[in-house]
Amino acid sequence: MKDQAYQTANIGKFQDRFVTAKGEERASVALSNPETLWFNTGTLCNIECANCYILSSPTNDALVYITADEVRGYLDQIAARRWPVREIGFTGGEPFMNPQILDMARAALDLGYEVLILTNAMRPMMRKRMREGVRALAAEFGQRLTLRVSVDHHTAALHDAERGAGSFARTLQGMQFLRDAGVRMTVAGRSVWNESEAEARAGYAAFYRQHGFNIDAQDHGQTVLFPEMDVTVEVPEITTACWDILGKHPDQVMCASSRMVVKRKGADRPVVLACTLLPYSPEFEMGETLEQAEASVHLNHPHCAKFCVLGGASCSA
Structure with a gap:
């Protein structure tokens, strides 16, 4: 069932997988270059943000902890399917809530992959075992391990407005x-604060200088500014004609190069999703195997239009 919020904002749209509300052929994206395989480590998080797209919280276990053995199984499938994957990503929830995150990261690093872990860098990561494990992985694997820290804004006031009082200070400590510890670090922020991109990047640059962080505010891979995924806003449907109109190619969209593995509460096995942004939309569940996940994805959701095609954003490094 489609979310009521975006049904209201986009009445009549995003109803048919193949055809838009105007009867035009809906755009689809083939898995042309699978570079990144994401694992959702579980939706549990130490905090509850005001606008979390996946509704992570200290009580939401709709997606349960995935295990290191399950991750290894999909790493084996990558080899069997000969996917040209270079990066394994871990997201949540808060990945450091999952007690097996260090084992999962090591499993991917041992096979030569780059590993990207998305984190709020707060208490779960700062537990002694996690700190020691992260330090050890960084010492052994160097630049192939990256932690992308969520810093919603470069000022404490706006960051805390999203994540709760005191969050900025605790993230800064992390x-x-x-x-x-010499860990390669990048940042993910939000572009919703009534400031231009240039102003935002200047603000992050000043923040990095102040604290001696080796992060480039102008590099879109090191400082990622995500558009807000507001399902109450009306967005256009993407048709096959849009590629030429927009001067874009399907290969530029995130689902051309990535998939995400999740494990739902009560399920015996994980499943593969078309997109990291749509964990609760059954239409974007592709099956239990990477072979099944090689099917094309029809852009039948507002996030497909606003976030990926029009916003040009990507979760990968």
């Missing part, structure tokens, strides 16, 4: 640990 970032200082990562800096001192």
Whole structure:
């Protein structure tokens, strides 16, 4: 069932997988270059943000903890399917809530993959075992391990408005640990604060300088500014004609190069999703195997239009 919020904002749209509300052929994207395989480590999180697209919280276990053995199984499938994957990503929830995150990261690093872990760098990461494990992985694997820290804004006031009072200070403490441990670090922010992109990047640059963080505010891979995924806003449907109109190619869209593995509460096995942004939309569940996940994805959701095609954003490094 489609979310009521975007049904209201986009009445009549995003109803048919193949055809738009105007009867035009809906755009689809083939898995042309699978570079990144994401694993959702579980939706549990130590905090509850005001606008979390996946509704992570201390009580939401709709997606349960995936295990290191399950991750290894999909790493085996990558080899069997000969996917040209270079990066394994871990997202949540808060990945450091999952007690097996270090084992999962090591499993991917041991096979030569780059590993990207999305984190709020707060208490779960700062537990002694996690700090020691992250430091050890960084010492052994160097630049192939990256932690992308969520810093919603470069000022404490706006960051805390999203994540709760005191969150900015605790995240800053975690970032200082990562800096001192020699861990490669990037940042994910939000572009919703009534400031231009240039102003935002200048603000992050000043923040990095102040704290000695080796992060480039102008590099879109090191400082990622995500558009807000507001399902109450009306967005256009993407037709096959849009590629030429927009001057874009399907290969530029995130689902051309990535898939995400999740494990639903009560399920015996994980499943593969077309997109990291749509964990609760059954239409985007592709099956239990990477072979099944090789099917094309029809862009039948507002996030497909606003976030990926029109916003040009990507979760990958």
